[in-house]
Amino acid sequence: MSSHGSHPFLCDLHDLVILAEQVGAGNVRAVSRLISLLENHPGAREALRLLNNSSRGTMVIGVTGYPGAGKSTVVNRLVSVYRQRGLKVGVLAVDISSPVTGGALLGDRIRMQEHALDHEVYIRSMATRGYHGGLAPATGDAALVLEAAGYEVILIETIGVGQNEIDIVDLAHIVVAVVAPGLGDEIQAMKAGLLEVAHIVVVNKRDLPGADNTLRDLREWCPNVLRTVATTGEGISELAAAIMAHQQSRGARLVGEARNC
Ligand SMILES: Nc1nc2c(ncn2[C@@H]2O[C@H](COP(=O)(O)OP(=O)(O)O)[C@@H](O)[C@H]2O)c(=O)[nH]1
Numbered sequence: 615m616s617s618h619g620s621h622p623f624l625c626d627l628h629d630l631v632i633l634a635e636q637v638g639a640g641n642v643r644a645v646s647r648l649i650s651l652l653e654n655h656p657g658a659r660e661a662l663r664l665l666n667n668s669s670r671g672t673m674v675i676g677v678t679g680y681p682g683a684g685k686s687t688v689v690n691r692l693v694s695v696y697r698q699r700g701l702k703v704g705v706l707a708v709d710i711s712s713p714v715t716g717g718a719l720l721g722d723r724i725r726m727q728e729h730a731l732d733h734e735v736y737i738r739s740m741a742t743r744g745y746h747g748g749l750a751p752a753t754g755d756a757a758l759v760l761e762a763a764g765y766e767v768i769l770i771e772t773i774g775v776g777q778n779e780i781d782i783v784d785l786a787h788i789v790v791a792v793v794a795p796g797l798g799d800e801i802q803a804m805k806a807g808l809l810e811v812a813h814i815v816v817v818n819k820r821d822l823p824g825a826d827n828t829l830r831d832l833r834e835w836c837p838n839v840l841r842t843v844a845t846t847g848e849g850i851s852e853l854a855a856a857i858m859a860h861q862q863s864r865g866a867r868l869v870g871e872a873r874n875c
């Protein structure tokens with residue numbers, strides 16, 4: 615990318631055209647580079663108009679829930695399912711932790727490390743940078759880049775921040791809320807927040823005490839609650855099937871969005 619005077623990162627249209635072409639060809643370095651530009655330079659959004667996002671049947675899956683519920687572990691398992699089906703998978707893991715401390719972002723990476731060497735899997739952590747709504751500012755743009763690069767499934771892990779969990783609904787075709795047992799009163803708060811936007815609710819950590827109580831509590835309110843042990847993979851194929859069923863019913867309906875809960 616050529617530099618311009620005192621602003622070495624400013625991108626001109628010619629650079630963006632080339633970058634968009636490379637993204638369209640599935641070039642991973644170009645994907646990373648464009649997402650970084652989109653995170654740091656509003657002018658890079660010009661490139662989005664140059665991407666070819668038409669006629670792609672990309673499935674965008676949001677996975678939300680409180681920190682520690684097991685979102686990254688669930689996402690890691692879902693990546694395996696989609697890879698077994700031969701699909702190219704992109705993961706955008708959004709976290710509140712600052713890029714400086716990196717703590718939880720590192721956790722996400724470790725949870726998904728088994729896919730690190732798979733060229734058909736792209737994993738990227740994004741920091742919220744103080745932006746409210748559970749997503750990083752450039753998450754939507756990054757999803758468009760992955761779509762243009764031919765990723766067929768995009769998993770977006772977002773932090774569960776209760777009432778502010780609305781953005782993911784606009785971005786994802788389906789939202790999976792991951793809940794861990796033992797939350798007690800927090801479950802009540804979640805019903806008014808992130809569970810409200812979910813199409814599928816998952817009680818993860820079924821192996822821990824309290825899982826059945828949590829399940830019973832949620833089922834009173836939502837018939838479609840699944841159970842998983844993400845660390846062993848138990849229940850993940852059922853989750854993948856539920857996601858597929860929702861995707862198919864969504865395609866059949868064309869318009870109108872019915873939540874499971
Ligand atoms: N016992 C148990 N631990 C789990 C399960 N799923 C995830 N964990 C653990 O819970 C911790 C948080 O998981 P993580 O996926 O990083 O949660 P996230 O913050 O929601 O992304 C990690 O130590 C995981 O190994 C599960 O089903 N059972």
Ligand SMILES: [Mg+2]
Nearest residue numbers: 685686722771
């Ligand atoms: Mg995580």
